[in-house]
Amino acid sequence: MINDSSFILNSLLQKLSFIFIPVISFLYIIFLIYTISFFDNTFDFTDGSYYWLSAKYISNYSFGVSQFGHYTGLIYALAQKSIYLSRIFGAILLFFSAFYLVYHLEYFLSKAESKKVNKYIVVLLTSFILFYYGNNFNLGLSYNWLAFLSVIIFAGGLLSLLNNYNENIDSSSWFNIFYSSLGIWLAWNAKPTTAIGLFLIYILFMLFYYHKFSHEKIIKITKYIIFSLIFLLTLHIIFFEGGIQSYFNQYVIGLNAMDILGGHKVPISQKIVDLWSKYVALFSFAFNNTINIILLVFTVIIKIVIVAMTYFKTKNNTWRKYLSWITYTTFLLAFIPYGKTLYLSELALLLLYVYSSILIVSIINIDIEIITYKQQNNFSNFIINKLQLISLSFIFLIFPLTITIGTGNSYDKHMFKFSGFIFLAVYIILKSSLFFKNKISVSIIIMGLFFGVISINKAMNNPYRMPESVFSKTYKTILLTDNNTLNLNSKANKYITSLKEIALANSWKKGSLLIDLTGMTPGAALILGANPPGSPWLFGGYKGSIKFAEFSLKHYTGKNLENAWILTSHNGLSKINPKMLNNLELDFPSQYTKIGSLVFDYNRKETHHLWKPN
Numbered sequence: 001m002i003n004d005s006s007f008i009l010n011s012l013l014q015k016l017s018f019i020f021i022p023v024i025s026f027l028y029i030i031f032l033i034y035t036i037s038f039f040d041n042t043f044d045f046t047d048g049s050y051y052w053l054s055a056k057y058i059s060n061y062s063f064g065v066s067q068f069g070h071y072t073g074l075i076y077a078l079a080q081k082s083i084y085l086s087r088i089f090g091a092i093l094l095f096f097s098a099f100y101l102v103y104h105l106e107y108f109l110s111k112a113e114s115k116k117v118n119k120y121i122v123v124l125l126t127s128f129i130l131f132y133y134g135n136n137f138n139l140g141l142s143y144n145w146l147a148f149l150s151v152i153i154f155a156g157g158l159l160s161l162l163n164n165y166n167e168n169i170d171s172s173s174w175f176n177i178f179y180s181s182l183g184i185w186l187a188w189n190a191k192p193t194t195a196i197g198l199f200l201i202y203i204l205f206m207l208f209y210y211h212k213f214s215h216e217k218i219i220k221i222t223k224y225i226i227f228s229l230i231f232l233l234t235l236h237i238i239f240f241e242g243g244i245q246s247y248f249n250q251y252v253i254g255l256n257a258m259d260i261l262g263g264h265k266v267p268i269s270q271k272i273v274d275l276w277s278k279y280v281a282l283f284s285f286a287f288n289n290t291i292n293i294i295l296l297v298f299t300v301i302i303k304i305v306i307v308a309m310t311y312f313k314t315k316n317n318t319w320r321k322y323l324s325w326i327t328y329t330t331f332l333l334a335f336i337p338y339g340k341t342l343y344l345s346e347l348a349l350l351l352l353y354v355y356s357s358i359l360i361v362s363i364i365n366i367d368i369e370i371i372t373y374k375q376q377n378n379f380s381n382f383i384i385n386k387l388q389l390i391s392l393s394f395i396f397l398i399f400p401l402t403i404t405i406g407t408g409n410s411y412d413k414h415m416f417k418f419s420g421f422i423f424l425a426v427y428i429i430l431k432s433s434l435f436f437k438n439k440i441s442v443s444i445i446i447m448g449l450f451f452g453v454i455s456i457n458k459a460m461n462n463p464y465r466m467p468e469s470v471f472s473k474t475y476k477t478i479l480l481t482d483n484n485t486l487n488l489n490s491k492a493n494k495y496i497t498s499l500k501e502i503a504l505a506n507s508w509k510k511g512s513l514l515i516d517l518t519g520m521t522p523g524a525a526l527i528l529g530a531n532p533p534g535s536p537w538l539f540g541g542y543k544g545s546i547k548f549a550e551f552s553l554k555h556y557t558g559k560n561l562e563n564a565w566i567l568t569s570h571n572g573l574s575k576i577n578p579k580m581l582n583n584l585e586l587d588f589p590s591q592y593t594k595i596g597s598l599v600f601d602y603n604r605k606e607t608h609h610l611w612k613p614n
Contacts, residue, residue: 025124036091042464043496075090094145104159105125127448129420131420134417147187147403151198153179154183155399161221208388306324328361369433401415495598495600502598519576541574565610
């Protein structure tokens, strides 16, 4: 009777999956299209504007640790210098690179079972890209965006190499090697710390899967990756730099500039310790609860029963399977931190905890998994396969950390953008278990999609540094930078329109220099189609902001700074004192005329003054 009901349940689940998964996949694609339709409803006067200015004017700047603007600039040019189309192009690149990665992941997982890849499952698994846009709906093609893309590309290249491990290097292998190299190269230009992390992951990967490749092939792959990186560096220097000496000087000067700014006040080690403390605190909270202890004791009792059934050679394997299921379930339930409030922004931390819980449960219960599914005669292969999947899941677990290291934010909050990698790590762990892989692993996919949709909807209602949701009433707003048109809310539209009117009424010409000393409004340069000298953004609010501004403007090698217009704010929270201009031999304010003032009332309230050189 139990066998019949189990057969009926499995048949029903298969039929539901046959209909349900394609429908959900279709709805997911519709949701992506719906989300993209709001990509022109946002404008960030701060970070987002800095990203676009870097994309447009990166060749004007003689220093910088991150060179992401060269590559986002290519996308901007291909998108006909349209901010809206560039955002769409960026989303498409993330989606298809993620699809390639997940396809090869699913191919690797299915190959062991001699199954075909379910492309609907692959589509759903790509939902992990939603978490990037779910982070306050920040749509700029930033260095974080490029770092995210680079890690996806690198991971896809590694898995494709794993799936195609013939001894000879054929055309397919060449493509995968170059594809992996491209990921490392883009990471280096986005965030050098990410590239270093990917290099370490490459070493780990080859150690974990050494048995899949011969010693000679590992040397060949490594040699060709290095060759590809040199090739990409050469192309970069030819098309973007003024020689190899100039290229490396930029990094040296860029590091000095960051040191002057004093942006990262908390050391990396302290941020890792903080993340670890929060992670350990979840375990401590869970196992100080009575209910968790009761569940743990109940799990031990059931496991003793299973071991006893095995010892006394009980033939009823169906009951043993059900008891094993109960053991796994109650053990997992014992890890739940009952009574603790967790928020969506803590999703990355929660997923790390879930991953650890499932891993601990799987390792401790590996004996009943072997017994229940009769793996005694296949013990060594079973253990090897499980270790392979665990090692792969661990690599996916540290992917988001490679992007996160280097940020000024706390790591647990920043990793929220890249939570999808941790979802995939959990998915791999579940697929490594004979108890879970055919049932709960699909649930994780649906759960990931659910959280992704919820997070992005929440972000659209509370977008990054915007006072209103993207669904609020919008007005057609034209920026002078390449005549970009966006649909923006009333506050953004009012400021942009007023600033343009003041400038154009006083003979402003697109492409003129604008020194923005408000410290937080690089968007003004985008609005006016200006060319900001020295740096796309003179960062305000830092201990070394004034020295950084002087440093940046002194390194400007273009037109004379005497011709630059000035934007100041006497009551700005992050303003830069305009007296610093006198250190650059700019006689301010006597050689300038204040042509207008306007109120910036967007995500903060301050008055801006526009000055024209006499």
